[in-house]
Amino acid sequence: xxxxxxxxxxxxxxxxxxxxxxxxxxxxxxxxxxxxxxxxxxxxxxxxxxxxxxxxxxxxxxxxxxxxxxxxxxxxxxxxxxxxxxxxxxxxxxxxxxxxxxxxxxxxxxxxxxxxxxxxxxxxxxxxxxxxxxxxxxxxxxxxxxxxxxxxxxxxxxxxxxxxxxxxxxxxxxxxxxxxxxxxxxxxxxxxxxxxxxxxxxxxxxxxxxxxxxxxxxx
Ligand SMILES: [Ca+2]
Ligand SMILES: [Ca+2]
Numbered sequence: 001x002x003x004x005x006x007x008x009x010x011x012x013x014x015x016x017x018x019x020x021x022x023x024x025x026x027x028x029x030x031x032x033x034x035x036x037x038x039x040x041x042x043x044x045x046x047x048x049x050x051x052x053x054x055x056x057x058x059x060x061x062x063x064x065x066x067x068x069x070x071x072x073x074x075x076x077x078x079x080x081x082x083x084x085x086x087x088x089x090x091x092x093x094x095x096x097x098x099x100x101x102x103x104x105x106x107x108x109x110x111x112x113x114x115x116x117x118x119x120x121x122x123x124x125x126x127x128x129x130x131x132x133x134x135x136x137x138x139x140x141x142x143x144x145x146x147x148x149x150x151x152x153x154x155x156x157x158x159x160x161x162x163x164x165x166x167x168x169x170x171x172x173x174x175x176x177x178x179x180x181x182x183x184x185x186x187x188x189x190x191x192x193x194x195x196x197x198x199x200x201x202x203x204x205x206x207x208x209x210x211x212x213x214x215x216x217x218x219x
Pocket of ligand 1: 117120121137138
C-alpha cells in the first residue's frame with residue numbers, strides 16, 4: 001500500500017471516529033431529566049388520632065399505631081395520584097393525619113406540588129407549612145414551588161386534612177403529587193440506543209484498525 005492510500009485510509013478512519021463521537025455527544029445532549037414523583041398512595045401512613053408534637057417535621061417520628069392509607073379508587077385525582085383517606089371515602093372520621101418520607105439522592109433544581117382536598121388541609125414539607133386551606137369546601141391546590149424546602153437525603157411530607165361532615169356531605173379525600181427535578185440528566189431509551197450504536201461504531205473501528213495494522217506489520 002502506498003503512502004497516499006494509507007493517508008486516505010487514515011482520513012476515512014478519523015471521519016468514522018468523528019461520526020461515532022458526534023453520535024455519542026448527540027445522545028447525551030438530547031437526554032432529558034426524569035422527575036422524581038411522590039404521589040399519594042397506600043404507602044402513605046395515616047392515623048385518625050392527633051399525633052404527638054414533631055409528627056409534621058421529624059422524618060424519624062415514631063409512627064407506631066399508624067396504618068397504611070386507603071386508596072379511595074376515585075378517578076381523575078390531581079397529578080394522577082391516588083385520592084386517599086384514613087379508612088375510606090365515607091369515613092366517620094373527620095380528621096386524618098398523613099405522612100410520607102422519601103429520599104432524594106441528587107441536588108434539587110425544581111419542585112412543584114399540586115393536589116386536592118375534600119375539604120381542608122394543612123400540608124407541611126420538612127416542617128414548613130406550604131398549604132393552609134380552611135375555607136370549608138373541596139378544591140384543588142397548587143402548583144406550589146417547593147424546591148427550596150427539599151433536601152438531598154430523607155424528606156417528609158405531612159398532612160392534616162379534615163372534612164366538614166355533615167355540612168357538605170360525608171365525602172373525604174386527599175391527594176398530592178410532588179414532582180422533583182434534579183439536574184442530572186437521565187438518558188432516554190432512544191438516546192441510550194444512539195449512544196450504544198455510537199460506541200459500537202468506535203469499537204468496530206478500533207477492531208478493524210487493529211487488524212489493518214497487524215496486516216501492515218506482517219506485509
Ligand atoms: Ca378547602
Ligand atoms: Ca366533604
